[in-house]
Structures are given as structure tokens and as C-alpha cells.
Amino acid sequence: MLSSHVYRTLEMQGQADFGRLGRHLPVQWIERALEATGVASVRRRRLPAEQVVWLVVALALYRHQSMGEVLDALDLALPHESRPSVSKSAITQARERVGRESLSWLFEHSARAWVGQDARTHAWKGLVLLAMDGTTLRTQDSPENRSHFGAQGYVNQKVASYPQVRAVSLTAIPTHLIADIAFGPYGTNEMRYAKTLLERIPERSVTVFDKGFFAAEILLSLTSGGEQRHFLIPAKSNTRWEILSGTGTDFTVRMRVSPQARKNNPTLPEAWQARAVVAVTSRGRRRILLTSLMDRRRFSAADIIACYNRRWEIETSYRELKQSMLGCALTLRSRLPQGVYQEIWGTLIAYNLVRLEMAKVALAARLQPTDLSFVRAFHIVQHEMMWAAHTTPGKLPGLLLRLRQQLQFAIVEKRRGRNCPRVVKALPKRYTVRYLKKEP
Numbered sequence: 001m002l003s004s005h006v007y008r009t010l011e012m013q014g015q016a017d018f019g020r021l022g023r024h025l026p027v028q029w030i031e032r033a034l035e036a037t038g039v040a041s042v043r044r045r046r047l048p049a050e051q052v053v054w055l056v057v058a059l060a061l062y063r064h065q066s067m068g069e070v071l072d073a074l075d076l077a078l079p080h081e082s083r084p085s086v087s088k089s090a091i092t093q094a095r096e097r098v099g100r101e102s103l104s105w106l107f108e109h110s111a112r113a114w115v116g117q118d119a120r121t122h123a124w125k126g127l128v129l130l131a132m133d134g135t136t137l138r139t140q141d142s143p144e145n146r147s148h149f150g151a152q153g154y155v156n157q158k159v160a161s162y163p164q165v166r167a168v169s170l171t172a173i174p175t176h177l178i179a180d181i182a183f184g185p186y187g188t189n190e191m192r193y194a195k196t197l198l199e200r201i202p203e204r205s206v207t208v209f210d211k212g213f214f215a216a217e218i219l220l221s222l223t224s225g226g227e228q229r230h231f232l233i234p235a236k237s238n239t240r241w242e243i244l245s246g247t248g249t250d251f252t253v254r255m256r257v258s259p260q261a262r263k264n265n266p267t268l269p270e271a272w273q274a275r276a277v278v279a280v281t282s283r284g285r286r287r288i289l290l291t292s293l294m295d296r297r298r299f300s301a302a303d304i305i306a307c308y309n310r311r312w313e314i315e316t317s318y319r320e321l322k323q324s325m326l327g328c329a330l331t332l333r334s335r336l337p338q339g340v341y342q343e344i345w346g347t348l349i350a351y352n353l354v355r356l357e358m359a360k361v362a363l364a365a366r367l368q369p370t371d372l373s374f375v376r377a378f379h380i381v382q383h384e385m386m387w388a389a390h391t392t393p394g395k396l397p398g399l400l401l402r403l404r405q406q407l408q409f410a411i412v413e414k415r416r417g418r419n420c421p422r423v424v425k426a427l428p429k430r431y432t433v434r435y436l437k438k439e440p
Contacts, residue, residue: 024356025349029109030054037101046086047094049102051076056095056103056346057353061382063327067091074385100338103345108180110349114356115172115179116202118363122174124307125298127230128205129173131314132197132213134190137183137322137344138162140335148337150186162331165340168193169317170201173208173310175359175369176317177352183344191215198222201229206293208311209233214290216257217265220272223292232291232308235276239288249278250301252294279305313370320374321351354381 027050034049047055055067055076062070068088071077077086119128139145141162151160167183168190180200182193194213201207203226209218211234219231241253253276257268274290278301281287289308293299322328325347334340358377359369 024114024353025110029106033102033106033109034098036105037099039098039102046078047076047090048078049098051078052094052098053102053106055091056098056342057350058385059333059343060325060347060350061385063325063329095339095342098342100341100345103342103349107345107349107352111177111179111352114352115175115177118175118359121363122172122369124174124206125303126204127228128202129307129310130179130201130205130207131171131173131209131311132168132194132207133171133210133314133318134166134168134193134212135318135322136186137165137167138331139165139340140331140333142335144336145340148185149340152186165344166190166193167344168197169314170197170207171314171317173313176313176320176355176374177359178317178348181348191218194218195221199225201226203227203229206230206232206307208308210311211236214239216255216261216268216272219274219292220268230292232289232293232304234308235288235290241276244273246276250296251276253290277301277304279308321347324375324378325351354378357381
């Protein structure tokens with residue numbers, strides 16, 4: 001079994017200089033997650049709870065294979081003489097016994113530890129650089145999922161074909177590690193999910209928001225909830241303020257809190273201040289960035305603009321998660337809400353495991369984690385896990401070392417600049433064109 005091989009090898013080799021997914025996710029964490037949620041296995045089963053946790057994580061790594069195929073390929077089930085294979089119903093029952101709470105606990109604990117491991121190395125001017133944004137996931141169109149999650153509605157009274165999960169995540173920009181996430185029914189507004197994440201944002205950090213999160217309650221709760229917790233967000237086109245000081249491209253503004261916001265939250269002040277920086281995009285579009293980084297000596301206007309430009313890396317993280325890992329699948333696997341939650345937590349753990357391994361390899365190779373190709377690294381991890389599952393513990397250290405050596409060659413090649421300008425191409429004709437012959 002993959003996990004048992006990994007742990008036995010680590011005990012035999014001591015502090016050997018190689019990394020592996022099982023090393024990043026110790027068995028003690030899994031046991032604590034199961035004990036904390038009261039689902040630890042008591043009786044001897046072919047699929048104990050510890051192995052089921054690994055199965056849920058592995059299902060995200062092998063999206064196009066069934067649960068039985070993943071179970072057999074990674075040899076996660078305990079051996080049995082009379083029953084060499086595990087039935088599909090037994091796998092489903094094992095997942096139901098584990099539930100979603102243990103995976104949720106494991107994600108929160110592991111994400112907190114992994115993001116903080118090399119935080120100083122990837123810090124931006126001494127601050128942890130984070131980004132917050134929202135996304136959606138489609139689920140199986142079952143009555144249970146549609147009743148629990150709901151779906152997007154349209155003006156013509158029609159509803160989306162599949163139920164949808166709405167999520168708001170907090171991502172570490174330098175490593176693309178998902179630091180925290182809140183998700184649930186589609187009908188819940190993104191602002192409510194964002195509020196649940198604010199109190200868990202670490203101190204001495206700067207969080208880059210999309211303009212959809214522009215609200216005094218969100219931004220002021222962030223800055224007042226801890227030491228040196230800053231925000232960076234583009235202003236909306238209808239934002240009004242009073243200029244207090246500064247130049248034409250870098251100034252301090254004062255904005256009033258709307259009466260509606262103060263009614264919903266009486267603790268909000270009547271007005272609040274922020275620093276405004278004018279940025280011009282490559283297309284000549286003017287954008288004003290608002291931030292709580294008021295120290296102009298430490299954070300210049302150019303630094304603020306460059307920092308905001310990195311916000312778009314969270315979109316790359318969503319693409320890696322939804323397209324590369326999930327294989328552009330139309331929906332998630334599970335047909336019940338409990339399984340959907342469990343599947344999402346397992347997918348997030350799997351994504352962070354791959355991203356953490358990439359960050360460790362990049363650190364050893366003196367590269368940035370974003371310099372490595374996620375797709376190639378993901379395929380290498382898939383391949384090596386298959387080999388490691390069926391090899392002897394004595395040969396595993398060599399395979400693990402080869403994994404990191406291969407990941408060092410997964411460097412993204414810089415594309416050459418465009419030699420010709422973009423032009424609008426003519427639409428293809430429905431019928432072939434017939435040319436008249438010229439008379440002699």
C-alpha cells in the first residue's frame with residue numbers, strides 16, 4: 001500500500017533527503033482528524049478509515065478512473081484471501097462512514113501548516129501575499145444536490161442544467177497553495193462566505209481582492225481584526241471620496257460608510273480612509289487601487305501596482321484545479337451533498353499536496369514555484385504514485401528521489417513575443433467561392 005510503504009520507508013531511512021506526498025501528510029494528522037470527528041475505525045475492515053481518507057484524496061488525482069480502479073491501482077484495500085476485490089457498494093459505505101468532517105479538519109490543519117512553512121521565503125516586503133476570489137463547481141443533477149445547493153437562475157425563469165456549489169477561497173499567491181476556503185449552496189452570497197474567512201487571515205499579511213468584494217465591512221473588519229492585516233482592491237467606477245492629501249497619482253482619500261452598511265453593522269464608523277494609487281493598464285485603461293498600505297517609503301506606488309497585477313494568479317490556480325486536476329469534467333462525482341463536500345475537501349488536499357511538492361522542488365532548484373509547469377508536475381506525481389504502490393520499500397527511496405529530479409525539469413518555457421499584431425480574421429464562408437474565368 002502506498003501510504004504504509006511511505007511511512008515504513010521514512011522510519012527506515014530516518015531524515016533522508018527526499019520528499020513525498022505521504023511525508024507532507026503524516027499519518028498522525030489523518031488519525032487526529034478521524035479521532036477529532038469520531039469516525040476512527042474500531043473493528044478490522046478491508047477499508048479502514050485511514051485508507052478511505054487516502055482514497056478520497058487519490059480520487060482527485062485520478063479523475064477519469066472509477067473508485068474501484070483507483071483503489072486497485074494504488075492497492076489501498078487490505079488483503080483478503082476469499083475476496084480479492086472490493087465491491088462498489090463497500091467503497092461507498094466506507095466513504096459514508098468517514099463523512100466530510102474529517103476531510104474538512106484535515107484540510108484546515110494541513111493548509112495552515114503548509115502555507116506557513118516557507119512563508120518568510122516567499123514573503124512580499126515582509127508580508128504574506130494572499131488573494132481572495134470566488135468560483136463555482138457543478139455537481140451531479142440529483143434531487144438531493146439540487147435541493148441542497150440550488151443553481152443559477154436566469155431572467156426568463158429558467159434554471160441552470162446542473163446544481164452548483166459557490167466557493168470563496170484564500171490563496172497564497174507565490175505558491176498557489178489554497179490557505180482557506182468557504183463553500184456551500186449557490187444561493188448564498190459571496191460576501192457571506194468571505195466574512196467567514198476574514199477572522200482566519202494571518203497577521204502581517206496583505207490580501208488582494210477583486211472589486212466585487214469592495215465593502216467597508218469587509219475591508220475594515222480585515223484591518224481591525226489583527227496586527228498588520230492589509231488589503232488591496234480596485235475601486236469601483238461609482239466610488240466617491242474626498243481627497244485629503246497626496247499627488248495626482250498617489251493620494252489619501254476619505255470615504256463615507258453607507259447608512260445601510262451601518263444599519264447592518266452598527267460598529268462601523270461614519271467614514272474611513274485609504275490610500276489611492278492610479279494604475280494604467282497595457283491597453284491604456286485607467287484603474288484606481290485602494291489599499292491600507294499607507295507607508296509610501298516602504299510601499300511605493302509601483303510596488304502597489306505590481307502587487308495587484310499578481311492577483312490574477314488565483315485565476316490560474318482555479319484553472320489548475322478545475323481543468324488540469326478535474327480534467328475539465330462537467331460535474332463532480334458524488335450524487336449526494338455529503339459526498340460532494342467530502343469530494344471537494346479531498347480535491348483541495350490533493351491540489352495542495354502537488355503544489356507543496358512543487359514549492360519544495362522550486363526552493364531546492366532556486367526557482368519560483370510558478371516557474372514550474374503544474375500540468376507536467378501533476379502527471380509526474382500520478383505516474384510515480386502508481387509505481388510506488390507496487391514496489392518494495394527498499395526500492396522506494398530511489399523512486400522518491402527520481403520524482404523530485406523529474407519535477408526540476410518541469411520548468412515553464414518562456415514564450416517568444418508576438419511578431420505580428422492581432423487582427424480580426426474574416427469569418428469563414430458557408431459556401432465555396434466560385435471565380436469567373438477571365439476572357440482572353
